[in-house]
Amino acid sequence: MKKYTYILYLTIISYSCNSKQENDINYIINSNDLKLIQSEKTKLSNQINVLQKELKILNDVIFDLDENQKLPLVTNFKVTSAPFKHYIEVQGSIDSDKNLKLYPEIPGIIKSVYVKEGQKVSKGMVLVELSNEGIIAKIEQMKLQVKLAETIYERQLSLWKEKIGSEIQFLQAETNYFSLKKNIDQLKFQITKSKIIAPFDGIIDELIADPGSNVSPGITPILRIINLDEVKVKAEVPETHISNIKINSEVFIITPVLSSVLVASKISAVGNIINPNNRNFRIEVMLKNSDYDFKPNMTVKILINDYKNPNALLVSQKNIIENSGNEFYVFKLEPLDISQNKFTAIKTFVKLGKISDNKIEVLEGLNSGDLIVEDGIRLVADKQIVKSFNY
Template sequence: MKNIIKITFISLLLISCGKENLESKVDKAIESEDKKALVELKKDIKTQQKQLEGLDAKIQKYMASTQADQTNYTLITARKIKTDTFKHFFNLQGDVKTDQNILIYPEFSGELEKIYVKEGDEVKKGQVLGKIDDGGLRDQISELQSRVDLAKTTFERQKRLWQDSIGSEIQFLQAKTNFESTQNSLQSLKKQLGKTEIKAPFNGKIDDIITDEGQIVTPGGMAVFRLVNLSQMYIETEVPENYLANINIGTPVEIELRAIGEKFEANIDQMANFINPDNRKFKVKIGIPDDIKNVKPNLIANVLINDYQNNEAIVVSENILQETADGTQISFKIKMKNDSLGQAIRTPLKTGKHYNGQVEVLGGIDVGDIIAKEGGRNLRDQEEVKITQIED
């Protein structure tokens, strides 16, 4: 305000002083008919007119700037639209599983005579884990072995006699039948004896010893061991059939095992070809990387499956949008007047999928447009705004 008073005062002073001096000089030059003086006075008048025009321009510029400062602008931040990758996931719950997690049952009845392992031991396929008392089966095998040896000798002798046409065919066939019968009985007893040893069916870890030494065990009774292979674990979950067209083997997933504080990215390894008619879902399997530690069967897994991705999407935060009564999403596009001032234009948007606070925009704004960000939810159509920051 002080500046405008100063400029105006100087202008008035120049006008008043200049007017008195010029009038006096002009009158004297006319009376004396001094044409040369009149020419010079005319030049002075033009010089003073230019000075006054310059002062007037300064006044106008100052008035415009003070008027702009007095306008009630709404302060906002803004964002310049560019393309980005938009991913949509849907959330399911799954369970950690392994196909090699079994209870080992005895195949022979008797006293559990010896346990050779302890819980937590790593064992190999075929390793003997425990021994059941054979109940005299070894003695029976030893006795039967003698009978087999005798039957074999008799059979071989009768075979030579029959080939030499000395013995009868009936004697030969009887000896042969007796030998084969006793040999089969011996093999059967040896197979039964093999069942007195409880062996590991695959490589794994002894997770639990269920039966103690000295207890009587029987086939189909109580299990003796739980054996688990933790090197081939996976997550299994059931997916609603309406997602069938959106996922395939290899589809990216994000897994969280909250109980052990682990998160990792993986892919779908296997999809079932059968939809359960009871719940209209199908199963998928996701492998667990070997470097994820402390994973146990039946852990609960949070499974995020990527069912949609657009690598050239326009994406905005949903917290800058307004929603009308009919559900239309509204943003405010900024019509820029200069580097910091603009006008907010109410712009309806065509939106796609929403995920994790982000919205895919299919229409209404384009790459390069500037939209209101912080402060944008409270704007009105065509409201004047002052932008404090524009994010790229």
């Protein structure tokens, strides 16, 4: 302390000397003597350097004596309850139940195509017709055979009633007649199958076969028809989440290729079997698609709500410290002197829940209304007095 008193004494003497020298400044300036002016400038510069060093010493003394100068400055965060939802993210793809390739049911040659790609069609509309002239010719030929078989049958029936002829002859005539009639019915049915009919309202997405092409049932596709008014998202979810994901669970569909379009929906189906190869189970989400933005096989992200708490205590991740024992704690602020914005920082261990959007749910250790250290948390020790100005 004697050292500080001596320095202060020197400062006062220096100030007194400076006051006296001010009276001589005007004299020196008015002398127009360059050497004298430069000499005076050097003298004053040296005095300024001395004063700056002494001012630093005075500031150090003030810091040592004023306890308020030593307190760490921190900001605080008031813990409140708020709704909280946690989501998991999985990859999925768009699919449609009404996305079909149409095949002929009978072999033949394409005679006419009545639609174009991109055309809207209605259920029951004739889309393509196969050549059926050969079938018609067979029917006409078979009609003659039926007429002859009918005549023979009627005569054999008449004779049989009169007990003339054998039963075998009568049965043969009867079988031949009704068999030929059934064959005609089958050929007439084949004629109906020569027309490819729209199975549902939709759009012709692709014409695969051209007029004149030979087509075969189950082998040669003729066209593709789709209806994307409603599509479904298919995805697989790890089995660890099966207890938290149910039908009607909230989801958001994100489509990166459509500038991250976000669509809210609900799970419409949950699989009951775990895939043994990857330990996943299947989910489906139905989506309205009036603008046809979603296309079959498009890749999407699915955010699935697997947890929610309407009154969760949430804090930012930056407010939490983890120690070497994998324990988590915060510094809770206990008021010490509100008028001076003084608090005591208390290390408080907490039990954490799920994380979402940089917010962590605190399950144990804090109550609604508690103040915790936010910015400056690394400057604080347990039971240390701090100052916080946003209380």
